[in-house]
Amino acid sequence: MSETFLSIQGVRKAFGATTVVKDFNLDVARGEFVSFLGPSGCGKTTMLRMVAGFEEPTAGRILIGGRDVTNLKPNQRNIGMVFQAYALFPNLTVAQNIGFGLKVAGAAKSEIDQRVKEMLAIIKLEEYGARYPYQLSGGQQQRVALARALAPRPKLLLLDEPLSALDAKVRLSLREEIRSIQKKLDITTIFVTHDQEEALSMSDRIVVMYDGRAEQAGTPFEIYNQPATRFVANFVGTLNVLDATVVDPAAGTVRVNDNDIPLKTGMLNGARAGDVLSLALRPEAIALGARQGNDSRLSGEIADVHFLGSVIRVRVGLGKGMVSLDTFNNSATPPPRVGDKAQISFSSGDVLVLR
Amino acid sequence: MKSSRIWAWVTFVLGAAYFFLPLIGTVEFSLRMRRGEYSLDAYRVVLGDPRFQETFLYSTVVAVFTILIGVVLVVPTAYWIRLRLPRIRPVVEFITLLPLIIPAIVIVFGYIRMYGSSSPLPFLATNRGADVLLMIGYATLALPYMYRAVDTGLRTIDVRTLTEAAQVHGAGWTTIIARIILPNVLIAVLSGAFLTFAIVIGEFTIASLLNRPAFGPYLQNIGANRAYEPAALAVIAFAITWGCMSVIQVLSRFAPKSANNPN
Numbered sequence: 049m050s051e052t053f054l055s056i057q058g059v060r061k062a063f064g065a066t067t068v069v070k071d072f073n074l075d076v077a078r079g080e081f082v083s084f085l086g087p088s089g090c091g092k093t094t095m096l097r098m099v100a101g102f103e104e105p106t107a108g109r110i111l112i113g114g115r116d117v118t119n120l121k122p123n124q125r126n127i128g129m130v131f132q133a134y135a136l137f138p139n140l141t142v143a144q145n146i147g148f149g150l151k152v153a154g155a156a157k158s159e160i161d162q163r164v165k166e167m168l169a170i171i172k173l174e175e176y177g178a179r180y181p182y183q184l185s186g187g188q189q190q191r192v193a194l195a196r197a198l199a200p201r202p203k204l205l206l207l208d209e210p211l212s213a214l215d216a217k218v219r220l221s222l223r224e225e226i227r228s229i230q231k232k233l234d235i236t237t238i239f240v241t242h243d244q245e246e247a248l249s250m251s252d253r254i255v256v257m258y259d260g261r262a263e264q265a266g267t268p269f270e271i272y273n274q275p276a277t278r279f280v281a282n283f284v285g286t287l288n289v290l291d292a293t294v295v296d297p298a299a300g301t302v303r304v305n306d307n308d309i310p311l312k313t314g315m316l317n318g319a320r321a322g323d324v325l326s327l328a329l330r331p332e333a334i335a336l337g338a339r340q341g342n343d344s345r346l347s348g349e350i351a352d353v354h355f356l357g358s359v360i361r362v363r364v365g366l367g368k369g370m371v372s373l374d375t376f377n378n379s380a381t382p383p384p385r386v387g388d389k390a391q392i393s394f395s396s397g398d399v400l401v402l403r
Numbered sequence: 404m405k406s407s408r409i410w411a412w413v414t415f416v417l418g419a420a421y422f423f424l425p426l427i428g429t430v431e432f433s434l435r436m437r438r439g440e441y442s443l444d445a446y447r448v449v450l451g452d453p454r455f456q457e458t459f460l461y462s463t464v465v466a467v468f469t470i471l472i473g474v475v476l477v478v479p480t481a482y483w484i485r486l487r488l489p490r491i492r493p494v495v496e497f498i499t500l501l502p503l504i505i506p507a508i509v510i511v512f513g514y515i516r517m518y519g520s521s522s523p524l525p526f527l528a529t530n531r532g533a534d535v536l537l538m539i540g541y542a543t544l545a546l547p548y549m550y551r552a553v554d555t556g557l558r559t560i561d562v563r564t565l566t567e568a569a570q571v572h573g574a575g576w577t578t579i580i581a582r583i584i585l586p587n588v589l590i591a592v593l594s595g596a597f598l599t600f601a602i603v604i605g606e607f608t609i610a611s612l613l614n615r616p617a618f619g620p621y622l623q624n625i626g627a628n629r630a631y632e633p634a635a636l637a638v639i640a641f642a643i644t645w646g647c648m649s650v651i652q653v654l655s656r657f658a659p660k661s662a663n664n665p666n
Contacts, residue, residue: 123574
């Protein structure tokens with residue numbers, strides 16, 4: 049990782065007897081886009097608010113660019129922030145909103161005008177400078193909020209669920225736009241979201257949070273494919289969980305529904321014969337029928353078929369459990385029918401053991 | 404026509420009659436100063452009276468300063484309570500209601516006892532001091548109206564998020580209140596301001612007992628000693644109040660635009 053720009057060291061936050069952030073540590077490199085992902089109440093927004101200066105940590109330090117900002121007020125930190133509720137100033141025009149930070153900083157009018165023009169071009173709203181926030185759509189308002197946050201050239205950009213209040217189509221286009229602007233300006237960014245798809249598609253790294261702790265930090269690929277905990281595995285993506293009994297720990301063999309399944313070496317470290325484990329499989333790792341490279345097979349019956357357009361999600365009953373799997377839609381092949389007997393296959397390399 | 408609509412109209416007509424008949428009667432009486440014909444003589448006498456002009460000017464100046472005191476006191480207080488101390492809001496609301504419960508005469512006797520010429524804060528030792536005390540008294544009387552107006556205005560905006568958005572962009576408290584909060588509750592402040600104005604213009608008890616040359620005591624004096632002029636004064640006072648309401652409407656057009664105030 050290149051030079052650390054934002055460093056969060058042992059931060060804890062308690063409100064009375066309730067601790068909402070517990071021993072949080074994170075180093076963010078300059079220009080990196082890091083997402084805090086987690087369910088409501090996991091502490092991700094509180095952590096972001098501590099970085100912004102709206103909340104004071106109960107313990108720990110926050111450094112931006114090597115400078116300890118833990119006790120600095122929000123208006124002394126030189127950061128930009130975009131809020132879920134847009135938070136545009138209703139009494140100011142779009143141009144005045146964008147220029148607000150520069151005006152407060154005492155910049156010359158010509159400089160403010162120039163920067164506002166640049167920002168309006170970046171967010172592709174050149175013609176909207178004279179409008180008031182209420183005259184814009186939600187997506188436009190959030191783009192203005194982004195421009196306002198970026199106009200004073202902050203060192204750090206904080207995005208607090210900026211897409212949550214928007215409809216699906218706008219959300220999709222705006223997340224691409226935010227990422228492209230962030231890359232273009234090479235600004236270090238922290239993005240808070242509970243939407244895993246947003247986090248996976250936009251981030252350089254994701255910090256999955258649960259119950260005030262950082263459960264796992266890693267690239268989207270690592271988070272999705274190598275979840276470190278049961279929570280991460282369950283929270284990120286769809287997961288099939290099967291109960292298995294350890295047959296031979298040394299050989300890595302477990303039994304699922306009377307079928308022996310070989311696992312990767314070392315996955316049963318510490319387990320004993322007879323132990324009951326939970327195995328996890330992503331839907332896309334399971335094939336309907338045999339597939340080259342899949343060394344494990346289970347039999348069952350088609351329980352449900354959901355046509356999702358390009359993908360068909362099939363649920364297969366396995367006697368003691370149920371798995372979902374995805375197959376691509378093929379116009380030449382009709383989807384399976386509910387009640388049909390089916391065999392599923394997967395590679396033991398794709399199996400995760402949840403502890 | 405449905406019977407519910409008929410009853411709605413009956414209620415409206417009765418209400419309007421209850422409101423307008425005394426007003427029409429007062430206007431009609433104020434025009435009868437000249438025997439046998441209608442005239443504006445009572446208005447001419449009232450408006451030509453130097454005491455009317457002096458007392459009205461005095462009360463107007465006092466009203467302007469009272470409004471300033473109210474705005475400086477109430478806007479930051481209501482804002483801070485919404486932002487940081489929402490739990491004490493019921494307590495503050497109760498305190499702001501006290502002037503409605505405690506009669507003005509009690510307040511003014513308290514003032515006379517506390518701020519007489521021999522007290523450590525001798526407001527009443529000089530005329531200017533008495534003027535200041537009068538304004539403070541009026542600000543207290545107007546507190547229930549000003550606080551509620553501003554608080555209602557603050558309810559229409561997301562105070563916390565706007566404050567945080569301003570803070571994160573470098574603004575301090577003065578900038579936040581002056582450039583973000585106040586412009587967004589301007590209509591509410593104006594409503595409170597004109598209610599304050601209406602109270603100050605007609606108030607008698609405090610001005611009379613502090614012996615200030617205000618419009619309220621002048622109204623009372625005229626009412627006690629003349630026949631037609633009090634009716635003319637009542638109509639003028641009514642016109643002033645309604646003028647204030649109209650000004651609120653006109654000024655609201657120039658207020659900052661928002662989703663709550665799009666026109």
